[in-house]
Structure formats: structure tokens, C-alpha cells
Amino acid sequence: xESVGLHLPTxxxxxxxxxxxxxxxxxxxxxYFIWYKQESGxxxxxxxxxxxxxxxxxxxxxxxxxxxxxKHLSLQIAATQxxxxxxxxxxxxxxxxxxxxxxxxxxxTIIP
Amino acid sequence: xxGVIQSPRHEVTEMGQEVTLRCKPISGHNSLFWYRQTMMRGxxxxxxFNNNVPIDDSGMPEDRFSAKxxxxxxxxxxxQPSExxxxxxxxxxxxxxxxRGYTFxxxxxxxxx
Numbered sequence: 001x002e003s004v005g006l007h008l009p010t011x012x013x014x015x016x017x018x019x020x021x022x023x024x025x026x027x028x029x030x031x032y033f034i035w036y037k038q039e040s041g042x043x044x045x046x047x048x049x050x051x052x053x054x055x056x057x058x059x060x061x062x063x064x065x066x067x068x069x070x071k072h073l074s075l076q077i078a079a080t081q082x083x084x085x086x087x088x089x090x091x092x093x094x095x096x097x098x099x100x101x102x103x104x105x106x107x108x109t110i111i112p
Numbered sequence: 113x114x115g116v117i118q119s120p121r122h123e124v125t126e127m128g129q130e131v132t133l134r135c136k137p138i139s140g141h142n143s144l145f146w147y148r149q150t151m152m153r154g155x156x157x158x159x160x161f162n163n164n165v166p167i168d169d170s171g172m173p174e175d176r177f178s179a180k181x182x183x184x185x186x187x188x189x190x191x192q193p194s195e196x197x198x199x200x201x202x203x204x205x206x207x208x209x210x211x212r213g214y215t216f217x218x219x220x221x222x223x224x225x
Contacts, residue, residue, distance in 0.1 A: 034213040043116075043203050043216030044155070089155065091213070098143055098207075099168065100214065102155040 008087065010107045013080050021106045023073040023090030030092040034100065035064060035075045039086045047075070047088075077108075085110045114138075116217035118204050124223045130192040133220045136185055137206030145214060146179055146189050147203040155203075161187065194224045 013019040025033065031052040036044035050057045050064045050073075057064050063076040073090050087107050091100040117136040125131050137144050145160040159169040161181045169179070176195070181187040191198055201221050205214035 036213075036216075041218075043205075043218050046213045046215070049213055098160060098162065099157055100145075101157075104154050 008105055008107045010109065012109045012111055014111050015082060016079055019077045019080050019084070019108060021075045021077075021088050021108065023075075023103050023106075025071050025073055025090065025092045025103070026101070027092060027094050028068075028071060029094040031095045032093045033064070033066060033073050034091045034093075035062075035073075036089045036091060036102075037086045038089065038105070044089060080108075080110050082110050082112060084108060116204055116206050116215055118202075118217035118220050120220060121218065122221045122223075124225065125194055127195055127224055128193045130190065131194045131198075131222060131224075133189040133202050133204075133222070135187045135189070135204030135217060137187070137204070138208075138215055139185065141206035141208045141215075142184070143207045143214075144181060144187050145205040145207075146187070147205065147216075148200045149203060149219070150200045158189070191222075194222075196224045199223050
């Protein structure tokens with residue numbers, strides 16, 4: 001029979017607009033968070049990270065926001081480009097552990 | 113820097129056959145991770161090594177799966193015997209400092225028929 005896969009949240013954004021991708025993490029003891037981008041046929045690629053002692057961190061066209069109170073992480077991409085189309089994963093790690101636990105991902109589609 | 117190198121890129125094998133996936137981490141990195149990605153379960157950590165020593169293999173599905181890291185520049189993930197449900201993309205990743213993220217390879221797409 002047909003298998004049921006993960007339902008990937010999908011976000012469609014007009015080229016040039018800003019996009020916001022959200023992630024709820026699970027472990028209140030997590031102290032380090034990363035956003036990865038995965039393009040079709042490729043491995044996940046590091047975008048930006050943030051530690052739990054910070055609320056916000058900015059990179060080139062990307063900003064990560066961390067709200068520890070509600071265990072929420074977001075990735076903002078400014079002035080989206082066609083090359084931003086990909087699946088975006090958040091990942092968390094808790095103190096003293098090297099393992100990264102990944103979320104299910106969000107598919108971002110840029111509309112030309 | 114060539115990044116994390118995985119081989120083969122694609123593998124098609126028959127059920128019951130042995131499959132060996134290979135990974136060369138980035139030179140100087142001391143941690144190596146094997147992940148499996150499927151539509152059903154997303155990205156799952158199978159096992160990771162630190163300084164060539166297996167630290168956590170709790171994600172290895174069953175005894176049919178085994179992984180080795182004989183030296184700092186090479187690791188293998190072996191499935192014997194393979195089953196159709198093992199079909200997935202297997203990623204290897206490495207890191208130097210556990211306080212930072214990993215660098216992933218391009219993955220091996222395994223199809224067991």
C-alpha cells in the first residue's frame with residue numbers, strides 16, 4: 001500500500017518579500033540551536049546558529065529569533081531569492097550532548 | 113577543503129544483500145555522525161563517533177546495522193542483510209567542535225528491491 005509520509009509544512013513567498021519559518025523545539029534543556037537548509041538532492045547545509053543565552057542573531061539576509069519561554073525558534077529570510085527555495089530544518093542540542101535532534105522541516109517555495 | 117565525502121551516491125541492491133556505505137570526514141574533525149532520512153521519519157541519528165570511538169548507537173535500528181570508524185579519516189555503515197524498508201538517504205556528517213553544528217555530506221541514496 002501507499003506509505004504516508006511526514007506532512008511538511010509549506011510556505012510560498014513572492015520573490016523579494018521576507019519570509020519567516022517557525023519551529024517549536026521539544027527540550028527545555030536545549031542550549032544550542034541551528035537552522036539548516038536542504039536543497040533537492042543535497043545534504044543539509046548550515047545557515048545560522050544561536051545559543052540559549054541569546055534571543056536574536058543576525059547573518060547575511062537571515063535572522064534567527066529564540067523564545068525560550070515558549071520553546072520557539074524562527075528563521076527570517078530577507079528579500080527572498082529563487083535560490084532560497086529549499087526545505088529548512090531547525091535542530092536542537094542540549095547541554096553536554098553532541099547529538100543534534102532535527103525537526104520535520106518546512107518547505108519554502110519562492111514564487112518568481 | 114573537499115567537505116564530507118560519501119560513496120556511493122546511489123546504491124540499488126536486492127533484498128538480502130550486504131550494503132556498505134562509506135564516509136570520509138573533513139580532515140581535523142573529531143566527531144562523525146550517521147543519519148538516515150526518510151519521508152516517514154525525517155532525519156534520524158543512527159550513531160555517532162568521537163575520536164573514532166562509538167559514543168551513542170541507540171539510533172541503530174537493529175542488529176542488521178553496524179558502523180565502524182577504523183581511523184580518523186574513514187567510517188563505514190554496513191547493512192547485512194538489507195531489506196526494502198532500509199531504503200532511504202543516508203547522510204554522514206562531521207564536526208570539529210561539539211559546540212558548533214555539523215557539516216553534512218551529499219548522502220547515499222539506497223534502494224533495496
